Amino acid sequence: MCRQGRFRWDLYYRLTVTELSLPSLNNRGLDDKLQLIDYFIKSKKSLFKRTHQIQLSKEARQALLLYNFPGNIRELENLIEQLYVFFEGDISINDLPERILKPASQNSMKWMDVEKELIDKVLTMVKGNQNQAFKILGYRSINTLRNKIKDYEIEINKMLN
DSSP states (O other): OTTTTSSOHHHHHHHOSSOOOOOOGGGSOHHHHHHHHHHHHHHHHHHTTOSSOOEEOHHHHHHHHHBOOTTHHHHHHHHHHHHHHHOOSEEOGGGSOHHHHSOOGGGBOOHHHHHHHHHHHHHHHTTTOHHHHHHHHTOSOHHHHHHHHHHTTOOSGGGOO
């Protein structure tokens, strides 16, 4: 807001005695994410007065590690609470919410989703020109791009406008 001229710099520095920068859940790494998952599973057990804590299957744990958590730590905490509310004992991958199993591509950390999103973005930028797109993307041949367009079922016609 200061850069936009909507807030005075002198007032900003008056209020900003110390700055605290906390990394988002996705910037913390897998070890921190695992520790937070385990922490919330243990702490919510007593909150919900359960005799046994929930256990995530290997697949469910992997899905949580791959999920982008746009809602940061609060989203993770709420998810664990939701699992305690609706389930007891073992949690399978099918017990996880749909948003985690099939995240929007911009929230996915899977390589294929990220690559598809990037190809789509570049093709839109060059108005569907595959020759320009493959050069921008750094593929060695235009056939690589064409194969990926086919595999990811990207519509070129919508980009030609």
